Amino acid sequence: MGQTLYEKVFNAHVVREVAGETPLIYIDRQLAHEVTSPQAFSGLRATGRKMRQPSKTIATMDHNVSTRSLAIDACGDQSETQLRTLRANCEEFGVELFGLGHINQGIVHVMGPEQGLTLPGTTIVCGDSHTATHGAFGAISFGIGTSEVEHVMATQTLKQPRFKTMKVQVNGKLHESLSAKDVILAIAGVTTSSGGTGYAIEFCGTAIEALSMEGRMTLCNMSIEIGAKVGMIAPDQTTIDYVEGRPFAPKGDAWDEAVEYWSTLKSDDDAEFDAVVELNADDISPMVTWGTNPGQVIGVNDPIPSPADFTDAVAADSCAKARSYMGIKDGQKLTDLAIDVVFIGSCTNGRIEDIRAVAEVAQGKKVAENVEAIVVPGSGLVKKQAEDEGLDKILIDAGFEWRLPGCSMCLAMNDDKLGAGQRCASTSNRNFEGRQGRGGRTHLVSPSMAAAAAIAGRFADVREI
Numbered sequence: 001m002g003q004t005l006y007e008k009v010f011n012a013h014v015v016r017e018v019a020g021e022t023p024l025i026y027i028d029r030q031l032a033h034e035v036t037s038p039q040a041f042s043g044l045r046a047t048g049r050k051m052r053q054p055s056k057t058i059a060t061m062d063h064n065v066s067t068r069s070l071a072i073d074a075c076g077d078q079s080e081t082q083l084r085t086l087r088a089n090c091e092e093f094g095v096e097l098f099g100l101g102h103i104n105q106g107i108v109h110v111m112g113p114e115q116g117l118t119l120p121g122t123t124i125v126c127g128d129s130h131t132a133t134h135g136a137f138g139a140i141s142f143g144i145g146t147s148e149v150e151h152v153m154a155t156q157t158l159k160q161p162r163f164k165t166m167k168v169q170v171n172g173k174l175h176e177s178l179s180a181k182d183v184i185l186a187i188a189g190v191t192t193s194s195g196g197t198g199y200a201i202e203f204c205g206t207a208i209e210a211l212s213m214e215g216r217m218t219l220c221n222m223s224i225e226i227g228a229k230v231g232m233i234a235p236d237q238t239t240i241d242y243v244e245g246r247p248f249a250p251k252g253d254a255w256d257e258a259v260e261y262w263s264t265l266k267s268d269d270d271a272e273f274d275a276v277v278e279l280n281a282d283d284i285s286p287m288v289t290w291g292t293n294p295g296q297v298i299g300v301n302d303p304i305p306s307p308a309d310f311t312d313a314v315a316a317d318s319c320a321k322a323r324s325y326m327g328i329k330d331g332q333k334l335t336d337l338a339i340d341v342v343f344i345g346s347c348t349n350g351r352i353e354d355i356r357a358v359a360e361v362a363q364g365k366k367v368a369e370n371v372e373a374i375v376v377p378g379s380g381l382v383k384k385q386a387e388d389e390g391l392d393k394i395l396i397d398a399g400f401e402w403r404l405p406g407c408s409m410c411l412a413m414n415d416d417k418l419g420a421g422q423r424c425a426s427t428s429n430r431n432f433e434g435r436q437g438r439g440g441r442t443h444l445v446s447p448s449m450a451a452a453a454a455i456a457g458r459f460a461d462v463r464e465i
């Protein structure tokens, strides 16, 4: 029987595997940020250990930084301590850090790929649940806990079980105003937010192959939002073109050898998956979450479900609770809901293409008066590229705020937060209660849908703008 992409990459990294034990695998790359690294560094220090291969870990500042100021104390004492601790740890252990004000600083899952740290066929870990983002390149990439971060620092290996495999195939053609975000939200609507639990997903099909690397990253980024720690896409010419010439990518003969190896990284025709999910891209409309998990999602013109629509008692109860938290009244449609805030950014949608999509919708228009709209580039390089293209001007003219890179309002760990009861159209990936600030109401959407909502002051179908 043939092998899946996941199995090929996994097998190539096994250091030791004996019956009855969890395999030990080699880790090619570790990415780090200020939130989940301090205890790991402390653990090494406490036991007098060094890092096994410090050059294989690269760090950045993202969660606790301000998007208004480069001052290290801009988000308060606790954030300052986190950032200073990261800086001191990186210096002590010899880890390269992209700190505040560095052009490469940014959200860890934006920074890694743009530096060429993310390569096909590699294993990549980070103490962060959205690490599957890097699977867009055909890497096995997953989030780990702090004690595992320490283990990787000390040994460059990790015990890791083999997951079951799931194929998510999306054939057909997406409407030109739609993007990878609509695809992953549509998938979440089918699988629910837990359907991928225990699986490594491979996304494939003609609609996936047609996506840019940015789109593929958006898709894989949200694997964890359907329960899967790993989401992968087989590398192809689009992948190779993206990686070539990036600072940490192989060069010269090493590049040619790498490209040859990467061409073998696809699931064999006779490979068997433990589960298969199929969607047709032609059937996908602009998606908006109405509830408090990413699986509670519908097309912008579909009726918002009510508890009576569910036969399953748990689903009906969860619908009632979500509607109540989200402040949705009987008879309301998504397009009736006035919004207060628009957040464009995050490791899901803070890349250059996302900003271009927003600028395209916003050009020559104005943000509605009742709306505060912020655009947060995912990294210093994204910010620079957008400014070189004049996108910042288009956005500022339209009434958006143009900010500094960071995680920002994706989670309430810095000074960008929703107030209680505020309704937000957000390009991020999580919409659970309080995620963007206590009492805040998050609706997950694509960048162009977020832009359309900013202008209309309520949810609107971007195909009609």
Ligand SMILES: CC(C)[C@H](C(=O)O)[C@@H](O)C(=O)O
Residues within 6 Å of the ligand: 035, 036, 063, 127, 128, 129, 130, 143, 411
């Ligand atoms: C802070 C960090 C550990 C967390 C994660 O693991 O995902 C954050 O990035 C998030 O998105 O909630």
Ligand code: SF4
Residues within 6 Å of the ligand: 062, 063, 107, 108, 109, 128, 130, 346, 347, 348, 406, 407, 410, 411, 428, 429
């Ligand atoms: S942007 Fe959001 S999801 Fe991504 S790493 Fe930061 S907090 Fe987590």
